[in-house]
Amino acid sequence: MILTIRDDFDLARIADSGQCFRFNVCDDQKEISGERGESSGSPTYRAVAGDKLLYIRQTGGSEYELSCSEDEYETFWREYFDLDLDYSGIRERIDKSKDPYLFAASEYGKGIRILRQDPWEMLISFIISQRKNIPAIKASIEKLCALAGDKIGEEDDGSAVYSFPTPQRLSRLSMSELAGCSLGYRDKYVHQAAMDVASGAVNLDDWKALPDSRLMEMLLGLYGVGVKVANCEILFGYHRLDAFPRDVWINRVLDTRYPDGFLFDKYAPYNGVMQQYLFFYSRAGQL
DNA sequence: AGGCAGGTTCTTA
DNA sequence: TAAGAACCTGCC
Numbered sequence: 001m002i003l004t005i006r007d008d009f010d011l012a013r014i015a016d017s018g019q020c021f022r023f024n025v026c027d028d029q030k031e032i033s034g035e036r037g038e039s040s041g042s043p044t045y046r047a048v049a050g051d052k053l054l055y056i057r058q059t060g061g062s063e064y065e066l067s068c069s070e071d072e073y074e075t076f077w078r079e080y081f082d083l084d085l086d087y088s089g090i091r092e093r094i095d096k097s098k099d100p101y102l103f104a105a106s107e108y109g110k111g112i113r114i115l116r117q118d119p120w121e122m123l124i125s126f127i128i129s130q131r132k133n134i135p136a137i138k139a140s141i142e143k144l145c146a147l148a149g150d151k152i153g154e155e156d157d158g159s160a161v162y163s164f165p166t167p168q169r170l171s172r173l174s175m176s177e178l179a180g181c182s183l184g185y186r187d188k189y190v191h192q193a194a195m196d197v198a199s200g201a202v203n204l205d206d207w208k209a210l211p212d213s214r215l216m217e218m219l220l221g222l223y224g225v226g227v228k229v230a231n232c233e234i235l236f237g238y239h240r241l242d243a244f245p246r247d248v249w250i251n252r253v254l255d256t257r258y259p260d261g262f263l264f265d266k267y268a269p270y271n272g273v274m275q276q277y278l279f280f281y282s283r284a285g286q287l
Numbered sequence: 288a289g290g291c292a293g294g295t296t297c298t299t300a
Numbered sequence: 301t302a303a304g305a306a307c308c309t310g311c312c
Contacts, residue, residue, distance in 0.1 A: 018293070126293085129293055129294085130292095130293075130294040130295065131291085131292055131293080131294055131295085131307085131308090131309095132292060132293075132294095132308095132309085132310090133291090133292045133293080133310090133311085134292095134293075135310095135311090136292075136309075136310065136311085137293080139310090140309095179308090182308080182309060182310080183308080183309090184307075184308025184309050184310095185295090185296095185306090185307045185308045185309090186294095186295095186307095186308075187308085189295085223295095223296090224294090224295065224296085225295080226294060226295045226296085227294090227295095228293075228294060228295090229293090229294070229295085232293080245293080246293095247293040247294085248292085248293065248294095249293070250293090279293085283293090
């Protein structure tokens with residue numbers, strides 16, 4: 001299907017923003033419609049979320065070609081891309097003269113959106129993320145999916161695409177199988193989280209109703225979840241846009257650029273969006 | 288070869 | 301309550 005998106009929306013920046021680990025650019029000139037028309041310019045991206053698979057490509061200024069049906073777009077991907085929230089309006093809250101660094105970061109990261117990803121998938125992904133770089137995180141997640149997910153598609157080269165494992169499937173993996181996914185010392189965290197969710201002892205959907213402070217408490221009660229991972233889960237898994245995960249990059253920015261403090265009050269309830277701009281900008285070497 | 292990567296847990300004072 | 305060490309693995 002063809003879609004028009006006028007608000008901030010940049011596939012390359014979203015894919016590289018660090019909030020998602022199964023949203024990648026396709027190597028060669030992947031065709032979406034199947035016709036072998038000359039696909040000029042912009043590359044195709046592949047997004048995998050839960051058991052959904054999407055190919056998407058920018059075809060014009062604000063026009064995009066998606067591999068899904070209009071029905072699947074309306075029931076899933078529209079919400080996934082958070083297309084009902086006005087990100088350019090959020091950017092306009094930044095005062096160029098009063099906060100020049102964030103302004104520059106927001107210009108650099110224009111087009112980033114906070115995807116509405118699944119709490120379960122985000123929990124496992126960010127437990128795995130601790131003390132790993134992004135390629136290593138992605139590699140571990142793909143191994144888990146291949147081991148405990150279902151085949152949901154096939155690439156042009158014949159390789160299979162797998163869904164993210166359900167809690168039940170993941171909880172049934174042995175420790176040696178988990179070790180085979182290069183999880184390192186995180187294997188026990190992943191196993192315990194899968195057991196907790198699969199058994200029903202933890203119900204991540206019920207937690208959607210909790211106030212921020214209670215949600216944070218519950219997350220910190222999980223084995224292998226500390227403050228940073230909990231904040232990532234709150235921002236990316238529960239889409240609470242004021243959460244502000246502090247990792248090494250963000251701490252570096254706060255230390256060097258905001259010695260007198262970041263304007264959290266000013267940017268509420270969208271501090272998490274600002275965090276994404278800062279993270280993306282600093283990680284690109286702009287410090 | 289040693290250090291480090293989107294941290295958290297465990298141990299010790 | 302607060303530092304400091306230990307932790308898997310892969311890649312400079």
